[in-house]
Amino acid sequence: MSKVNAPDGLPWPNPRIAVDSREQLCWAFGYRPAPWQQEGERGPVHLGERDAESLICTMLSGPWESERANLQEGDYQLLGPSGEPIGGSLCIERKSMADLRGSLSRGHDRLMAEMERMAPYTHPVLIVEAPIEVLLGDVSGAVLALEQARAFLLDVAKEWAEQFGHETEGERSIREGAEWIGRMLGYGREEAARPGRVTVQSLLGSTLSILADHRIPALFLPSRAWAEYAAAWLARRVWRRWLLDHPEGLAAERARLEETSKVARGFEGPALGPGSIEDALCGPTPQPASAARVAELGGMPWSTAEAARRREAKRRSA
Secondary structure, eight states, X not given: OOSSBOTTSSBOOOOEEEEETTOOSOOOTTEEEOGGGGGTOOSOSEEEEEOTTSHHHHHSSOOOOEEEEXXXXXXXXXXXTTSSBOTTSEEEEEEOHHHHHHHHTTTHHHHHHHHHHHTTSSEEEEEESSOHHHHTTOOOHHHHHHHHHHHHHHHHHHHHHHHHSSOOHHHHHHHHHHHXXXXXXXXXXXXXXXXXXXXXXXXXXXXXXXXXXXXXXXXXXXXXXXXXXXXXXXHHHHHHHHHHHOHHHHHHHHHHHHHHHHHHHTSOOOOOOTTHHHHHHHSOOOOOOOHHHHHHTTTOOHHHHHHHHXXXXXXXXX
C-alpha cells in the first residue's frame, strides 16, 4: 500500500470521522473544538477554525472532517462516501482516566457490555488519554523528567521577566516550550496520586480482561493530544485499506470530493487537477462566518466554502 497515492494515482483522500452524538469533550481532528465542547455539552464538534498546533495538522495532513452520528457502538467510526458510518470496520471507545476508573468500578458491567458489542468489528480499540502509570497510581521516569523540564523552563522564564522588566522574545519562546510540555503531559500530578476505591490489581485485571475476553486492545497514551493522534492514525490506516478493498468506494469518494468542491466554489467550472481538491478542502482557514453566511453557502461547512472561494478569487485576480 503506497503511503502517498491511491490505486488511481491521486493522493489518498483523508478519512471522515463519525462522532457519537452522546460523546462529550470529543476530539476535533485538527480543528479547534467548539467553545461549548470545553464545558462538556453536546453539539457541533468544531466551528471550522484550524488548530495549527494539533498533531493531526502537523503530522497527518489535517484537519479532517467529522460529523455527529447516532452510533450504536463506540464513540468514533469511519464515515463512508455516502455519509453513513462504515459498519463492522473501525470502532474506537475513548476514555479519560477519570472515565476509565469509573467504568472499571461502578460501571464495570456496562463497559464490558459495550466491549462485547464492539468485538465483532474488524478493528475495535479502547484508547485512554493518560499513561497506564496513572491508572496504577504511579508516575514513570519519563513523565517525571518532562515535569522537571517544564518546571525548569518556567523558572527561567520567571527570572528573565524579573531581570528585564518586560516580556522578551526569549522569555516568550521558553514559556511556549513549557506550555507545549504541559499539553503533552495532559494531566495533573493529582490524577496519579488520587486514591481510588478499587484496588490496583482489580483495575489492571479488568483492563486485561477486555483484551483476553473480547480481543480489544487498550491503548494508554501519554496525553489527550497523543490519544487523538493514535485514533487518527488508526482511522487513516483502516480507511486506506477499506478503499483498497472497495474500488467503487474510492471512486464514490472522489466524486463526492469533486461535487463538494464545485458547490464550495459556487459555479460549475472545469474539473480540478490532482491535489486541488484536497487544497480546496484543507487550505488556509478564515475567521468564522455568521449563520447567515453559512445559509448563503447552502449549508456547507463555512471553512470549506470560504477557503475555496478565496482561492478562486485569488486565481481570477492573478
